[in-house]
Amino acid sequence: MKALHPFALLPFLIFLLLSTDNASGYGHGEALHGDALALLSLKASLSCRPHVLRSWLPGNVASVCEWTGVRCAGGRVVSVDIANMNVSTGAPVTAEVTGFAALANLSLAGNGIVGAVVVSALPELRYVNVSGNQLGGGLDGWDFPSLPSLEVFDAYDNNFSSSLPPGVTALARLRYLDLGGNYFSGVIPASYGGMLALEYLSLNGNNLQGAIPPELGNLTSLRELYLGYYNAFDGGIPAELGRLRNLTMLDVSNCGLTGSIPSELGGLASLDTLFLHTNQLTGEIPPELGHLTALTRLDLSNNALTGEVPSTLASLTSLRLLNLFLNRLHGPVPDFVAALPLLETLQLFMNNFTGRVPAGLGANAALRLVDLSSNRLTGMIPEMLCSSGELHTAILMNNFLFGPIPGPLGSCASLTRVRFGHNYLNGTIPAGFLYLPRLNLLELQNNLLSGPVPSNPSPTLAGSQLAQLNLSNNLLSGPLPAALANLSALQTLLVSNNRLAGAVPPEVGELRLLVKLDLSGNELSGPIPEAIGRCGQLTYIDLSTNNLSGPIPEAIAGIRVLNYLNLSRNQLEESIPAAIGAMSSLTAADFSYNDLSGQLPDTGQLRYLNETAFAGNPRLCGPVLNRPCNISSDTGGSTAVSPRRATAGDYKLVFALGLLACSVVFAVAAVLRARSYRGGPDGAWRFTAFHKVDFGIAEVIECMKDGNVVGRGGAGVVYAGRARSGGAIAVKRLNGGGRHDHGFRAEIRTLGSIRHRNIVRLLAFCTNDREANVLVYEYMGGGSLGEVLHGKGGGFLAWDRRYRIALEAARGLCYLHHDCSPMIVHRDVKSNNILLGDDLEAHVADFGLAKFLRSGSGGGAANAGASECMSAVAGSYGYIAPEYAYTLRVDEKSDVYSFGVVLLELVTGRRPVGDFGEGVDIVQWAKRVTDGRRESVPKVVDRRLSTVPMDEVSHLFFVSMLCVQENSVERPTMREVVQMLSEFPRHASSQPSPSSASSSSAPEPEKEPNCYKLFPDLLN
CATH class of the missing domain: 3.30.200.20 (Phosphorylase Kinase; domain 1)
Structure with a gap:
């Protein structure tokens, strides 16, 4: 038979292809119509917000491939991506995603969906992302075996609870699994060690317990492993994790691990990051960690590690971050840290390091952050610390350093935070140091610095960012320079206990953002400048123990938020201005040991002060002092009585005194x-x-x-x-x-x-x-704050009243901590111990557990009490500060933590415990939901509050976050809390309105509250 020419079959092949394509197109059209109907069903089950997914309409099915977030291929829907489209209305939903035979990609992330979403019967699905929602329950409803192609499953940041889903182990192709940021409980199944294709596993931020299964060491393809944060594992780090040779990231931080660091981790040759911080690890740092030559970040901080830093770590020449702080390490700071060529962050604070700071520190690397504070270091500050010009934070406080501050630091323009306090530094302050353009915080207190406070070497300086300046307890002399007025962003100026002389410069009035001013314990003379009244945000003024003279300026009364005023031990004259006496914002004041005279105002907060606040002023009189004023026109305001004849009124007085004597008997x-x-x-x-x-x-x-x-x-x-x-x-x-x-x-x-x-x-x-x-x-007729906020059938407080209660209760605790001698620590601050009067004014109550602390000698706030060890924990569950529960040591910062919990109750309307799952309290929940960001605060606000001023809510929430810091040193004092809460003028008065009306019409503040700058470390 004759062979056919190849082109002879061409017409037949073209006909065949066209026929096949037409038939396929008909089938695809029908299948695509089915996909469109499934999408409409999904939209309906999600109860979407109006105007969201507007293109998803029944009458628009023919153009399904053009719908928002939809992508097609081969005539089928293969991708649905509606991430971050603000889909949810907040109502609980139950949505099922099924019936898409060709769907390969599904993303519903970042929509805040409440309720449940179930995915099943999607044979081609390779990627699914439901992170950033509020999905609850477990994942038992997911038919994982019906998802055989799944490679990526991301369920991070939801409200999933119950146990970890065992069904995911059936996903043979799974490479990426993220179940972090949820409320999963129980143990990590040992079967998770059988997912051999896994390259990424994150279980962090849950409520997991038990031991970390050693079977995870079988996941040899794993590149990143995250197990920490809020989990509470038993035992230590399995040595089997040392078999994960491809691992680049290992993070098992903050999950209660004990025992020592396995030396087997030194075999992870590919490791880039090793985070083991915030556990209870003991023993020495394994020298085998020096084999991790690819390591760029090593954080072993906040454990109980002992011994010296092994010299083998000198081989970690790629290291950019080295954190060993909050351990029990001793010995010298090794010289090799100064030779690490890429080191940017070095934090070794709160250990027992001794010896000198390596002289070459900063000479070989672009150091950005150095914190060696709270050790026993001696010697001098390295001269080359800022040689790279990139150093922004230098913290060397609480050591035994001596010698001068290196001159080059005075021109280190990159510096933002410097804390050199509590050392033995001497010499003068380098010229320009106070006036660096980016400097925000400068602490040089408790040293032996001498010479003058430097003037600005560049009079054209503009844009200073310095917010906190502390030069207290040195040997500084000379006048306060007028150039301080150039520090226009200054909020805290502390120069107490030096040898400063001369007048208080009137230029201090140019510091319009000043919140705290302390010039006490110097030799300043002359009058208090009237210009101080222009510092309208001052909450704290201490000019005591100087040689100031003249009258007290009435302009001080114009500072509406002032709550602490100390003018004692000067030579001030004349009377206390009535306007100052009428100030309702004052919680503490001291006018003792001056030459004041006249009648003491009996209005405002002065009537609540102890007599000691006016001692040493024999010519002061008034009911507050139980010293009557018999002022005649020719005595010039003295208390002398002019001779006169007895009148009938005198006999009436004698008769009244007789009756009084009988009453006393x-x-x-x-x-x-x-x-x-x-x-x-x-x-x-x-x-x-x-x-x-x-x-x-x-x-x-x-x-x-x-x-x-x-x-x-x-x-x-x-x-x-x-x-x-x-x-x-x-x-x-x-x-x-x-x-x-x-x-x-x-x-x-x-x-x-x-x-x-x-x-x-x-x-x-x-x-x-x-x-x-x-x-x-x-008796308090309004009941307790806890009853009003959480009681059955009880009314609830509008926002304006809640904010006032917070401020009033803070003032009460401030009085206990700062104006009582000895200091009183309440030890049971909670909403049930804040009682409300008939006008709903707040009163701190129930001192059944109160403890009196004698003054400490630390470098803390004035009147700070020494911590004292209790025999047992006292207080109420949910309010107890971590250090009190763990160490039984109590100080005033324990009350501050408890008060922070009360503030969270006021913001959220929730109880401290019981509403967030087992083992989770309101502090953990609030931190998790908001991640410390102000823009996330609306997520936690009490839903019973229909309209609230979010600037005030965010401010109160921010203050609460400061109060509940785990490290008690980082919490503010109650005096600082009062200062921060007083920053909204409409709440600053202590005279509340009995009305609890909504505050939605309140004026907005003109600027960001000061506390965001007073505590910059806690801002994101």
């Missing part, structure tokens, strides 16, 4: 009778009143009945009672039996002497020999 008799009262078998009761009261021990005992119980707590039972006049009192019977030691009685007397409008008054104290101590307080 009867009152004494009543008290003696009350003290002799016997309460049956309990023995003799003793009654001590701290105020003028119209009740005695009989009324107190009468009200201690079960029918009068209004509250029970860890410290005792609270009863409601009545005085003889019918007025209400609150009686608290303390648990634990009678305590009669002199120390306890002294503490009770101190509590009884408290006079502050935001602290519930302790009216009386009763005790007997056998049973109990009983405290009698004024």
Whole structure:
């Protein structure tokens, strides 16, 4: 048979191809129509926001491949990507994605979808991303075996709970698995070690427990492994992880690991990053880690590692970050750290390092951050620390460094933060140091620096960013330079306890952003400049212990947010201006030991101060001092009495005094009778009143009945009672039996002497020999803050009232911490111990667990108390500071943490525990949901608040985050909290309006609150 020419079949082949294509097109069209219907079903099940996915319409099915986020290939939908389109309305949904035979890519990420999304029967699906939503429940509804092609599964940042899904182990092709940022509990299944194709595994940020399974060492294809953050594993790091030879990232930080660092990790030759920080690891740093020559970041900080830094780490020449801080390492800072050519970040603070700082530090690498603080280092600050010109943070405080500050630092234009305080540095401050263009924080306090405060070497300086300057406790002399006015961004100026002389420069009035001014303990003279009144954001002024003279400027009263004023131990004259006396913002003031005269204003906060605030001014008078003013026209305002003839009024006065004497006799008799009262078998009761009261021990005992119980707590039972006049009192019977030691009685007397409008008054104290101590307080008719916020059927507070409660309660705690001697630490700050009066004004209450701390000698805030070790943890679950729970050591910062929790309650309307899953409290939840970002705060705001000023809400949330820092040193003092909360003028007054109306019409503040700059480290 004759062979056919190849071209003879061409017409037939063309016909065949056209026929096949037409048939295929018909089939694809029908399948594509089915895909479109499935997409419309998905849109309906997601309950999308209006105007979202507008192109997804039933009448537009023919153009499905042109719909938003949809991509087709081969006549089928192969990709649906609607990530970050703000799809969700916030209503819970149940959505199922199924029926797409050709779908390879699915992304619903970043839409805040609430409820459940289930994916099944998608045989071609290779990529699925549902991260950044609020999906809950477990993943048991997902039919993983019906997704045989899946390679990437990203479910990060949702609300998934229950156990980790075992079904993912059926995905033979899975390369990327991210289940982090959820609430998964239980253990990591050992079967996860069988997913041999995995290259990326993240389980961090969950509630996982148990041990890290050694089977994970079988994942030899793994390149990145994240297991830390909020998990709480038992045991240590499995040595089997040393078999992951392809691993470039290993992060098992902050998950409770114990034991030592396995030397087997030294075999991870490809490792770029090793993060083991914030665990409880012990032992020495393995020298085998020196084999990780590809390592660029090594963080072993916040553990309990001991020994010296091994010399083998000198081979880590690619290292850019070395963090070993918060351990128990000792020995010298090794010289090789100065030779690492790429090192940018070196943090070794809070160890026991000794010896000198390596002299060449900064000479061979572009150092950007150096923190060697809180060690025992000696020697001098390296001359070449900023030789690269890129150093932005230098922290060497709390060491034994001596010698001068290197001159080149005065021209290091890249510096933003410098903390050299608490050393033995001497010499002068380098010219230009204070005026560096990017410098935000400069601390040189507690050194031996001498010479003048330098003037600006460049008068044309513009754009200074310095916000905090602390030169206190040095030997500086000379005048304060007028050039300080160039530091226009300055918010904190502390120059106390030096030898400065001359006048306070009026240019200080140009520092319009100044929040805290402390010039105390110098030799300054002349008048207080009127210009200080132009510093409208000042909350703290201390000019005490100088030689200032003249009158107190009335302009100070124009500073509406001022809450601390100390002018004591000067030579000030004339009277205290009435306008200052009327200031409602003052929580503390001291005018003692001057030459002030005249009548003391009896309005505003001054009437709540102790007499010691006015001591040493014999010519001051007024009811507050129990020193009457008999002022005549010719005495020039003195308290001398002019001779005159007796009048009928004098005889009336004598008669009234006689009646008063009789009343006193009867009152004494009543008290003696009350003290002799016997309460049956309990023995003799003793009654001590701290105020003028119209009740005695009989009324107190009468009200201690079960029918009068209004509250029970860890410290005792609270009863409601009545005085003889019918007025209400609150009686608290303390648990634990009678305590009669002199120390306890002294503490009770101190509590009884408290006079502050935001602290519930302790009216009386009763005790007997056998049973109990009983405290009698004024009764608060508005109930507790906890009841109002969380009570069943109770009303809820509008935002304006919540903010005021926060400020008022802060003022009460500020008084306890900073104006009581000894300092009082409450130890049980919580919303149930903040009581509301009939006008809803806040009062700190319940001192059943209060502890008195003697002054410490640390370098902290004034009046700081030394921490004291308790025999057991006291307080309420959810409010207890971490260091108190772990170490039993308590100080005022423990109260600050608890108050931060109260602020979170005010913002979120949630209880501290119980609403977030087992083991999660409100602090962990808030940090996780917002990630510390202000723009995320709306996610946690109480949904009962319909309209709120988000600037104030974000501000209050930010202050709460400062208060609940894990490291107590980083928390603000209560005085600083009051300062920060006072930054919104409409709340700064302590005279609240009884109205709880919504504050949606409140004016917006003109500028960002100061605290965002006072604590720059905590901003993202």
